[in-house]
Amino acid sequence: MSAFFGPLEADGRVPPHQQTRVAAFLISAHGALARQFAFALPAKLDAAWQTELNAQFYRESEIVSLLMRATAWVPDLALGHMAVSWEMAWLPAPIEGLADHARGQAIQLATLAHAIHAGIRPAALLPTEANPKDPFAMALRRIEFESSRLLQAQILFLKGPDLQPFRDAVSAVLERRHAEVRRLWHETLDSIGVAPS
C-alpha cells in the first residue's frame, strides 16, 4: 500500500476510482459544513463575525462545486453505505459540561470545521509525478490551501477569550472530532489502497 495515489494513469492523472471515492468523501464533509454554515447564517448580517460565516458558507459551497466538476466520476457501489456513515458522523453531539445550547452549537460547528480543515490534506496524497494540469489534482491543491485559510476562523474562535473558561471541554470535543474525522478519512483511503504515512 502506498502513501500516495496511484498507480497513476498513463497521462499522470489519479485513477478515476480513487478520484471518485475521495471526491465523494470531501463533498460529504465540505457539503455538511456548507449546510451547517447556511443554517447558522441569518438573512441579514447584524454582527461583524457573521461576515466570516458568510465567507465560510460560500467557500465550502465552492469546494463542493469544484469537486463535482473536476472529478472523473465512475460508478462506485460502495459509496451508498460509506456516505451514510460519513453523514452520520457530521451530526452534532452533546458537549459535556456545557449548558448553553447556542454556544454548544457554535462549538460543535467550529470543531467539525477545524477537524475537516486541519486534519484532511488531500494534496499531500498526490505523488510528485502527478500531472499538475489534471483538474482533479489542481482541485485538491486548492481545497487544501483554502482549508488552511478557512481554518483560521475556527482557531480564532476556539482559542478565543469567550471559550477560555471551557478550554478543557472544548479541547476534548475537538480532539474527539479530529480522531473521528481522521478515522473516516483513513478508512476511505484504505479502501482505495492509499495509506498516508
Add this chain to the structure above:
Amino acid sequence: MPFLSHGSYRIRYELDGPTDAPAYVLVNGLTQYSELWGAYRDALIARRFRVATFDLLGQGASDKPALFINQDDHVAVLHRLIGELGDGPIFLSGISFGGLIALRYAIEHGARLSGLVPMSCFAELSPQLLLIGNALRTGLILGGTGYLQDLLLPMNLSDQWLKPLLDKLDSVKRQGWLVNDVYALQNLMESFLDFQPLTPELSSITVPTMILNGEFDFLTPRALHETLRLEIPNSALVIIPRAYHAFTLEKAALTADLLARFAEDVMAGRWQGNKAVWIAPEDAGGEFSPFPAGYDHLRAIPVQRAVT
C-alpha cells in the same frame, strides 16, 4: 518506529548507537523533523556516541494536539526521552526552537546533563525576533507551510547552498511540507504568545555549555547568543564561519565534529568555558581560533571593544 507516551499523545523517537556509550540528544527546530539529523547520527555513532532524536509534539510523526501546545510539554517529553537513556553521560543539543527547549531542560534538570550545546538559539524575544516571528506566523496563516519554507530558506541558508538547488527547491521542501501541518506549526508558534524570557534563569545552568552561532545568522543574531554567554557560567561562544541560522543543515560534518569534540573534551576534563569567544574551523577537524583580542565580537566590522 518506537513511540513514547506523553499523556494521551505519542511521541516518535529513535535511538541509535551502542547502548553503553555516552548519549547525544538532538532537538529539532520548529519546521524540522528527526530525519534531518541523519548525518549527525552517522557521524556521532562513528565517534562512539549513542544518538537520540525525536519529533516534537506537533511535528512530523509525533501526535499533533489540535488546539494548544505548551512549551512545558516539550520539556516533559525530553525528560521522558532522556529517562530512556540510562545513567551514562548525556549531552543535549538543540537548534533554534529546539535550542530553547534544551535551555529550559538544562534549567529544570541540569543535574542530569554532562553538557549542553544550544545552536542558533535565544533566551528572549528581541523586538526584531518578535516581529520576525509574528511575520512568519502570518506567512504561515496566509500562505501555508510552503510559503513559510519560502521565507525561511533564503533567510537561513547561504547562496552557496541554495544556488545548486534553485531549480529543485520544491523537492527540498516537499518532505517538510508533507510531515508538518499548518495548524500544528501554528500551535508551536503560538506557544510563544505567553513566552517569558529565560535570561534570569540562565545562571542556574552549571553544566559545560558550548554556544554555537552562525557568523551570518540573521534570524537569531550574535546579540541573542551573547546573552547566553554572559549568563551561563561555564560557557563558551563558538562562531561558525560563513554560516547562517540553519548551519546544522548546511554544515553537518563540521557541526557534528564540533559536538563530538565538545563532549570528548568534557569527558576528558579538558573543557574550560571561561565565557570565551572562539571562531570554529572552516572544516571538520580544523583548529579553533580565539576571537581577536580587543575586538568586539558583536560587530560585523572590526571595531575595537570599548574598555570597561
